[in-house]
Amino acid sequence: MSNEENIIEIRGLKKSYGKLKVLDDLNLSVKRGTMLALLGPNGAGKTTTIRILSTLLSPDAGMVHVNGLDVVKDANAVRHIIGLTGQYASVDEYLTGRENLVMMGKLYHLGGEQSKKRAGELLEQFNLVDAADRSAKTYSGGMRRRLDLASSLVATPPIIFLDEPTTGLDPRSRIAMWKVIEDLKAKEVTIVLTTQYLEEADKLADQIAVLDRGKIIAVGTADELKAKVGNERIEFVIDTDENFKKSLGIISGVGLSTNKEDKSISISTDGSVREVKRVLDILYDANVGIESLSVHKPSLDDVFLGLTGKKTEVEQEEKKK
């Protein structure tokens, strides 16, 4: 039966669409009552992993256990203990917020009375009381997401999957959503959340698993991951092309990355003045002019860069623009 420690166990998970390998020998475990963030760019396999965990998709190979239950063989039993909130708010537009929740309660077999009671609680918890009896068609994006998340919590499942719960939300709705997720965490449910934002994973999750091309390339706490890539990055923009070339030969450091087009050089540092001075000295001694210097905290892109030596697709696309 279930491993006491790990409520979710994935071993050697593979999934392809035709020739495209989406998940390639993925291994992952999640401790009971913790929150794991699956962090990765678009196309890394985050959603596919969530869809397999929530019984929507069958794996090609590998073992996937949720609370000791096999997601393929015991799919129906798994469905009793999970809640899923997908990337698109999946609510019934013609029904009111309350009707949506009551329907979910009944389908989770809570019974009529209990379903109504639970719907009332959730509407309150998710700040939807005022809109409770309006059809969901009239809801804003943030409200729909909250209703969607509430729908997946009707049966108070011990395991919750959140697939990019804040993508596409405005900053205020995002913060409201974070608050809701933090409250859930306090209730000792196990949560697996996918996100493209390190900030989000950093703020919410106990553990972060970085996913790239269908493989987990690193697992750890936010601090552990950041330590791997250096806590902070210094970026210099060099004045001329000639000087840029010259500086390439003389600068060294962890996670060195360069960009010829905008003549920028960045390296990971521990954020100390000594480290910044070291690099500045090198450039100063070589008579290289510096147009600008900036120090910034690591982003997902930096974590990626540090772990894989390449930029994420998002960043590459942005650079093209």
Next chain:
Amino acid sequence: MNNLEHTNKHSRLYWYFSDTWVLIVRSLKPIFKNPDQLLGLTIQPIMFMLLFRYVFGGAINTGGITYVNFLVAGILVQMSAFGSLTTSLSVATDVRRGIMERFKTLPIVSTSVITGHVVADLARNILSAIIMLLVALLVGFKPTATLSEWFLIAGILLLFTFAISWVAAILGLLAKSLEAVQWMGFFFVFPLTFASAAFAPTDSMPLVLRVFAENQPVTHVIEAIRALMVGTPLGNHATMATLWCIGITIVAIPLTRYLFHKNNAK
């Protein structure tokens, strides 16, 4: 008590009916909440009845019976066929909007979602049929059916609506977009209802069309209902209609289930 313990209190069959009922109610709600749908349900039968009665009524020779008496069976069945496209749209919308995914993660027989739409379609159709029959009576329809014949008529019409609604659900699952539902429905419903005995006797049709029209299920359903309603020759139409509808349903339900779950493999 958690939901699993609740579930274990009753048999799987109990929950199947309970879940399906919840989803039928869900599919029925838009009828009353969406004014457009209610309007379509009531105006459409009135419009069809009046248009055909007065536009074609004088021009089409229906032999021994008046055109309005000939027409009612045809329009009833045509309305049912057009009405089934609501099932296609509802199913396609559920898939597009992602709520189908949510239902699939629930501990229920997930095809109940589609059963809900099909049964709601039956209810909508009963409503439309009643309105249409009332209008028909106002414009000269004189049925000769006895009470037991009315029951048979209702039975055949519901059986047909049920069968075609499952086919419509398949279109909804296959459609790549909501627009696709529109044209797929168009190509599916128009030939079936117009190349039939719905609006004109089949005698005057060219040979190939006539062979199709006389042997396709919609004609059998129409002829059976017409015979029971106004006393035209019944022949084997009732038997053929019933066999066709049962046959279509037997094929369509497993096919729907297959297509519904096939999406999982993607």
